[in-house]
Amino acid sequence: MSAAQIRFATLWRREVNRFMKIKKQTLGAPLLETFLYISVFGAALGSRIKELHGIEYIVFVIPGLIMMALAINSFANNSSSILQQKFQGAIQDQLSSPASPLELLLAFTFGGFMRGLIVAGLTFIAASLLVDLPVDHVLVLIPSLFLVGFFFSQLGVLTGVRAEQFDDVAFVQTFVLTPLIFLGGVFYSATLLPQPFQTLTHFNPIYYMINLVRYGFVGFSEVSIPLSLLALTAATAALFAVNLRLFTRGYRLRA
């Protein structure tokens, strides 16, 4: 391995090691949460709703839950890891190393991405044991999951870098992300909503992400798949460009 490869691998390993050390909080809690959603929405609500667009209700919901697990964990990991390290001053060790802004940004990004993938993967395995979950369009599913994970990892990095206190991170997660995810149609189809909420849902970017992942699994979508993929790619690239600029300028990282 070259010095640069060792450097990048170490930066990344540090991020993964952080959440692996507090597994109960970073992996256990989100898994329990997802399990509770499956129980409540699948068993309780599912017994009354039965089907949505010809798909068993619980099967309709699970792709959204997987997407939600991926998004929230990618975001939460990076935002809290960066803020915590800024708070302790420990981030200075990475910042004063020869690592470039791009290496630092990618290492932080992939830390959260890994956590999101692990939680999403375990949710998928658990869900597959409980219900018969199809994977209809793997070629849409894989890039969609990759883009969703990468997008929320980037959003976590941005929030962590901008945050000055833990409240700033909690605010974004509680008052922005959670409502957008819940109102994005994880648990229902937007076509069931009365107006103007049905139209308003189309302004929620997470609605398109849920549809992409749902299409990958069960082959049903309320939106155009190529257009959604394109928009998500553009949004992820834009966010990455913003973060890279912030890391290069040292915004709220270097004095």
Add this chain to the structure above:
Amino acid sequence: MREEALHIEDLVKRYPTGVEALRAVSLSIKEGELFALLGPNGAGKSTLIHCTTGLAQPTSGKIEVFGHDAIGSYGKARQAVGLAPQELNLDWFLTVEETLDYHAGYFGMPKRERRERTKELLETFSLTEKRDERTRTLSGGMKRRLILARAMMHRPRLLILDEPTAGVDVELRLELWHYMQRINQEGTTILLTTHYLEEAEQLCDRIAFINDGQIVGEGSSAELAARYGVGNLEDAYLALVGRNELSRSKIEVAS
């Protein structure tokens, strides 16, 4: 002729608030020197160190470490510098051993070498028994030792110690002095900031006074005293900060 370990030219650091922490500072430290930077709180010592190590972005000026640019393409310059900051900026999640291992990884050191170097420094700093403990459980003195060991991990040619003996007991202070002298004799250049004048006098070849963001005097302890027309370094320092009335020569000894 000895190589220049640190070359700073017309360094300016102006914060967005308009405060000018460094005002056209120029400084040269030769390879193998043990150099002290003295000045009151807020004089610009830490800012100068942060600019050299990438923790602050200079507004203008030039910084070179062993001839390598430390501001633009900083890779080689950073590789040559080890920083022990004033704050105990350790990551609470990491163990003592991980702290050293990750640091060396950020500087591209291969695994086997990291393991050997970690063992060596844990022994040198009497931390071997604490290797598996998380850093937050360490005493203040042990944290100080660990920070110094971390700065040494990648075998830097220039070691920057920002108030390394602040708040440590007499025994550890003397231990650190011995260590600094030893590694300096082995060839490591050291830049030291301190508030203890006897520390600078005892250890350092050359001393610079910094005040209000400017280098206002430079030379040996005797040269600085002569420059201010006083008998010793402490009186020269008091003259620098305009507090001559505090000179020990003016204290009446109780009979």
